[in-house]
Amino acid sequence: MANFNLNINGEVKQVDVDPSTPILWVLRDHLQLVGTKYGCGIAQCGACTVHLDGTATRSCMLTVSMVGNSEITTIEGLSEEGDHPVQKAWLEVDVPQCGYCQAGQIMTAAALLDKNPNPTDEEIEMAMNGNICRCGTYTRIKKAVKLAANS
Amino acid sequence: MTLVKTKIGRRAFIRNTGLASGGLVIGFNWLASCKMTPEQVSSLPKEWFELNGFLKVGDNGMVTIMSPNPEIGQNIKTAMPMIVAEELDVAWKDVIVEQAPLNTDIFTRQIAGGSQSIRQGWESLRMAGATAKQMLKEAAAQSWGVSADEITTKEGILSHEGTGNAAGYGEMASAAASIEVPEEVQLKETSDFSIIGTDTKNVDGKKIVTGQPLYGLDVYKEGMLTAMIVHPPAFGMTYKGMNADAVKSMPGIKDVFHFEVYPEGIEKQWSDQGGIPELVAIVGDSTWECMQAKKALEVEWEQSSKAESTSYHDEELLALLEKPTETPARKDGDVDAAFKNAAKIVESTYSAPYLAHNTMEPMNFFAHVTPEKAELLGPIQTPEFAEKTVAARLGMPVEKIDIMMTRMGGGFGRRLYGPFVIEAAVISQKMNAPIKLVYSREDDMTQGTYRPSYKVKYKAGLDADGNLIAWHVRGAGTNDSLVFEDRFPAGAVDNYLAEKHTLATNVTTGAWRAPRSNFIAGAEQAFMDEVAEASGKDPIEFRLELFDRAMNNPVGDPKKNDYDPERYAGVLKLVKEKSDWANSNGKARGVSAYYCHNSYVAQVLDLEDGGGDMPRVDKVHCAVDCGIVINPLGAKNQIEGGIIDGVGHSTFSAMSFKDGKPEQSNFDRYRLIRHSEAPKNIEVHFVDNGIDPTGLGEPSLPPIIAALSNALYKATGRRYYNQPFINERPPLVG
Numbered sequence: 001m002a003n004f005n006l007n008i009n010g011e012v013k014q015v016d017v018d019p020s021t022p023i024l025w026v027l028r029d030h031l032q033l034v035g036t037k038y039g040c041g042i043a044q045c046g047a048c049t050v051h052l053d054g055t056a057t058r059s060c061m062l063t064v065s066m067v068g069n070s071e072i073t074t075i076e077g078l079s080e081e082g083d084h085p086v087q088k089a090w091l092e093v094d095v096p097q098c099g100y101c102q103a104g105q106i107m108t109a110a111a112l113l114d115k116n117p118n119p120t121d122e123e124i125e126m127a128m129n130g131n132i133c134r135c136g137t138y139t140r141i142k143k144a145v146k147l148a149a150n151s
Numbered sequence: 152m153t154l155v156k157t158k159i160g161r162r163a164f165i166r167n168t169g170l171a172s173g174g175l176v177i178g179f180n181w182l183a184s185c186k187m188t189p190e191q192v193s194s195l196p197k198e199w200f201e202l203n204g205f206l207k208v209g210d211n212g213m214v215t216i217m218s219p220n221p222e223i224g225q226n227i228k229t230a231m232p233m234i235v236a237e238e239l240d241v242a243w244k245d246v247i248v249e250q251a252p253l254n255t256d257i258f259t260r261q262i263a264g265g266s267q268s269i270r271q272g273w274e275s276l277r278m279a280g281a282t283a284k285q286m287l288k289e290a291a292a293q294s295w296g297v298s299a300d301e302i303t304t305k306e307g308i309l310s311h312e313g314t315g316n317a318a319g320y321g322e323m324a325s326a327a328a329s330i331e332v333p334e335e336v337q338l339k340e341t342s343d344f345s346i347i348g349t350d351t352k353n354v355d356g357k358k359i360v361t362g363q364p365l366y367g368l369d370v371y372k373e374g375m376l377t378a379m380i381v382h383p384p385a386f387g388m389t390y391k392g393m394n395a396d397a398v399k400s401m402p403g404i405k406d407v408f409h410f411e412v413y414p415e416g417i418e419k420q421w422s423d424q425g426g427i428p429e430l431v432a433i434v435g436d437s438t439w440e441c442m443q444a445k446k447a448l449e450v451e452w453e454q455s456s457k458a459e460s461t462s463y464h465d466e467e468l469l470a471l472l473e474k475p476t477e478t479p480a481r482k483d484g485d486v487d488a489a490f491k492n493a494a495k496i497v498e499s500t501y502s503a504p505y506l507a508h509n510t511m512e513p514m515n516f517f518a519h520v521t522p523e524k525a526e527l528l529g530p531i532q533t534p535e536f537a538e539k540t541v542a543a544r545l546g547m548p549v550e551k552i553d554i555m556m557t558r559m560g561g562g563f564g565r566r567l568y569g570p571f572v573i574e575a576a577v578i579s580q581k582m583n584a585p586i587k588l589v590y591s592r593e594d595d596m597t598q599g600t601y602r603p604s605y606k607v608k609y610k611a612g613l614d615a616d617g618n619l620i621a622w623h624v625r626g627a628g629t630n631d632s633l634v635f636e637d638r639f640p641a642g643a644v645d646n647y648l649a650e651k652h653t654l655a656t657n658v659t660t661g662a663w664r665a666p667r668s669n670f671i672a673g674a675e676q677a678f679m680d681e682v683a684e685a686s687g688k689d690p691i692e693f694r695l696e697l698f699d700r701a702m703n704n705p706v707g708d709p710k711k712n713d714y715d716p717e718r719y720a721g722v723l724k725l726v727k728e729k730s731d732w733a734n735s736n737g738k739a740r741g742v743s744a745y746y747c748h749n750s751y752v753a754q755v756l757d758l759e760d761g762g763g764d765m766p767r768v769d770k771v772h773c774a775v776d777c778g779i780v781i782n783p784l785g786a787k788n789q790i791e792g793g794i795i796d797g798v799g800h801s802t803f804s805a806m807s808f809k810d811g812k813p814e815q816s817n818f819d820r821y822r823l824i825r826h827s828e829a830p831k832n833i834e835v836h837f838v839d840n841g842i843d844p845t846g847l848g849e850p851s852l853p854p855i856i857a858a859l860s861n862a863l864y865k866a867t868g869r870r871y872y873n874q875p876f877i878n879e880r881p882p883l884v885g
Contacts, residue, residue, distance in 0.1 A: 001402065017437075017439075018402060018439065018440070018443075020439075020443075021437075021439045022439065025437060025438050025439040028368075028438070029377070029437040029438055029439070030437070032371055033362075034362070034364045034368070034369040034371070035361070035362015035363065035364075036362070037366075037368070037511070037512070037560070038368060038438075038513070039511050039512075039513075039592065039818075040592045040817050040818050041442075041591065041592055041817075042592075042817055042818070042819060044817060044818035044819050045511065045818050047511055074362065075360075075361065075362030076361070076362050078361075082357055082360060082361035087360040087361065090356075090360045091352065091356050091357065091360060094350075094352045094353055094356065094784050094785070094788065096224075096353055096355075096356060096359045096360070097224035097225070097226065097788055097789070097792055098223060098224030098510075098511065098512070098558075098559060098560050098561045098562075099224070099353075099355065099359035099365070099558065099560070100366060100510075100511040100512045100560025100561060101511045101560075102359050102360060103359075103360075103362045106360060121831075122827075124826070125826045125827035126827065128826040129825045129826050129827050130825075131826070132511065132818065132823050132825065133511075134509055134510060134511045134561050134563075134796075134823065135224050135561060135792045135796075136791065136792035136793070136794070136795030136796045136799065136824070136829070137788065137791070137792060137795075138795055138824075138825075138826050138829035139791055139795070139829060139830065139831070139832070139833055140788065140791070141826070142826070
C-alpha cells in the first residue's frame, strides 16, 4: 500500500492503495466516482474511458502509480451541470438504451471533438471504435457527435 | 366511450396501507441516493397522496408514477409510466418516475422478458391512471356539489363548465385519497391520446450522461465488502480442493471459502437454470484486491461428466439433421409424395454457434443478510423468482426477503437467470456482512447460460409454374428444439413437415434476445430467398403469394397458425414501398420478414459497393407492426439496436469450446460489432393501425440476419449459410 495524491476533476484526492491498482478501481471503490464503468478490464470495450491530460484513456489498465501529476477528468467532472455540448447532444438525440457504456462513449467523443472540432464520419468511427455499445446505439452516437460538433 | 371493469390487476388499485411500515419501503432507499435535478428538487411537493399502487399525487400537482418492470435498456421505464400518465391526464413535465421494487401484492408480472412488458402491462397501466383520475373527479364533484360526470380533465386540471370551477390535481389529491376505488372506469379513445405516440426522452437520460450511480455495480453501502467467485474452468467439472490459506493472508482479503449455491434438495425456480451448484468465494475490501487474490488462488476441479468440444456439438447436430423424428411437430399433406412430383427441389443447411449475452455490465448483486431479513439490490430480470429461491436457500420466509431492482447495464435474456442473486445472499449470510458480488468479465463470459448452437435443414419443392408445393424443415439445437412448427410458411403450403431434435449437453444454455427466432428467422428467410429465386419470382411477390394463400385458403386449422398473414403482408408491402424495392440503384439488397414476440417486422437491407466478401451495410429500411406505438423515439431506438445487434452477432460473434472449456473469455477474442461496422443508416416505419401495443425489445433482430445474407448473395454470388458470416470464405478455385 502507498499514498498517492491524484488530481481528479480539478481536486487533489489522496488514496492509500496498492500501487498496481488501476485508476478505474481507485475511482469506483475508493472515491465512489462510479460513473466510470468496468466492462472488460483489458482495454477492449472503452466503458472505463477517462481523460488523462485531455486524452481519452482506458482507466482499467492505467495503474495509480503511472499517473503522477497528470490531470484526470471523469464523466462526473466533464461539466458542472451536465451541460457539456456532447452531453447535451446525447440527450437531444436520446442516445442511451441500457446506458452503461455511454459515459465512456461520451468521454471518447468529447476528447475527439476537443482535438478535431469537425470530424468526418470516418474520423468519428475510427475514434469511437474502441468503445463497444452492446445495445447497438452506434447510429445515434454518430448523430450526437455530429450534433455536438455543430453546436 | 366504453366502461371497463377494473377487475384485472385490481389488487394494484387498492391503496397499499402498509406503505409506511414495510412492503414498499426498504431499509435503505436506493432511489433517493440518485441525485435529483435542481428543477425536480425545487418543485417537490410538501405532501404526497397515494391514489393506488402505481401513483401518488403531490399537493402541488406533481405526480410520481412507479415503473413496475425491470429496466434493461428496453426503455419501459419511460414507456410504462407514459401509459399511466395518458389515462390520468397529467402533463408529462409534471411526472416523476420511480423504479418500483418487487411487490407481487401490487404489481403483476414484474419481469423483463419476451418483449411482453408493454403488451401485458397495457390494461393495468391504463386502469391505474384512469381509476386515479376518476377518484380525483369524484373528490372535485363532492367539493363543488356537482356530478363527477360533468367534470372534465386536461393536463392535471379538473374543470366544471357549468359552475366555472377549476382546480389542479394537487388541490384534490388529499380528498381523492379517501374516495372508494371505482368499480368501473372510462378509458380514453385512442384518438384522444396526447402522451402516447409522442417522442418522449429517456427518463434516466440526464443521470446516464452525467455518470450518476444507477446500476448494480454502482451500489455502495457503508461497511460493504466485495465478493468475487471462482467457477470451474470447464463444463462438466466439480470442486475438489484449493490453496485457500495462501490467499487468505493477501492484502485486503477477509475470507476464501467453498460453498454450495444449490445444495441437494433445494427447491429451484426456472430462473435458477444454468446455476453452478458449487463455487469458491473470495471476499475482501475492494474489487482489485479480490481480483489479485483470484489470480493467486489455485482451485482443483475434476471432470465429472463429458468434456465437450464445439466439434462434438457440430457433429452430433449434423447427425440429427439426417435423422427423421418419431413424431413430427407438424405434418400437413404428404411432403414425400410432393417432392416426387416436384419440378424443382431446393435444399440447404444453415448453422449458428453458441453466443454469450455479454451485457456490458457484468453480473453482480448486493446482499445484506441478517437473521431478521435479507436486503437484496441489483440487476435482475426476474426478481419474483429469485426471491423464492433466496428464501428457500437461506431458510427464511419470503416476507423477510426484500428485492429492489437497479437499472441494468443490459439484459438480452442473461438476467432472466439469477443464480448470482442466490450466490450474493449466501456469501452475505456466511460473512454476516453486507457484500457486493462482482463477476469479472471473464467470469461472466465463461459461466454459461449461452444462446444454444443450432443447425437446420430445409427442403422445398416447386411445381412447373414455380408454386411452392412442399416444405420440410428439420432443426436441432443444443438443449433446445429450435423449430416453431406453426409459424410461417405453415398454413401456406399444402405439404408441410416440421421436425425438431434436441441435443442434450452440459454446456448451459438459456434465452438470448429473441430465443430460437434469433437463428431460425435468418435461416428460414434466407432459404425463402433461395426458393423464390428457383421459382423465378421476385422474393417479395413470392412471399406475398404465400400470405394470400394463408389468408384466403389456409392449409389446416388456421387457428393453429402462429401469425396473422394480413399483418405479415402489411409490413412487407410497407417496406417494399418505403425502400422503393423495384429501384435498388445498383446496390446489393436483400429482403426479409418475420413475426415473433407478437410483432411483425419486414426489412430491406442495402450493402455498400465494394468491400469484398463482407461489405458494410449501407442502409436498412424497416417496417414494423407493433400496434400502437407508445413512444416512437424509444421504439425506434429498440428497432435500430435490434438491427445492429443482429448484423453484429451474425457477422462476427461466436462462442466455442475445447474439452468443455470456453475458448473466448473477453472482448479480445470474442468479437462484437463496433462503430465502423454498424449499418450507416436505419429508417424505421410503423404501421398505424390502433391495435393494442405489442413489444419491441426483440422483433427487429431475427429477420435482419436473412436480409443481410440475402444481400450478401447479391453482392458476392455466394450464399452465406454459416454464422458468423465473417468466417464464410469463398471456395478455393482451381
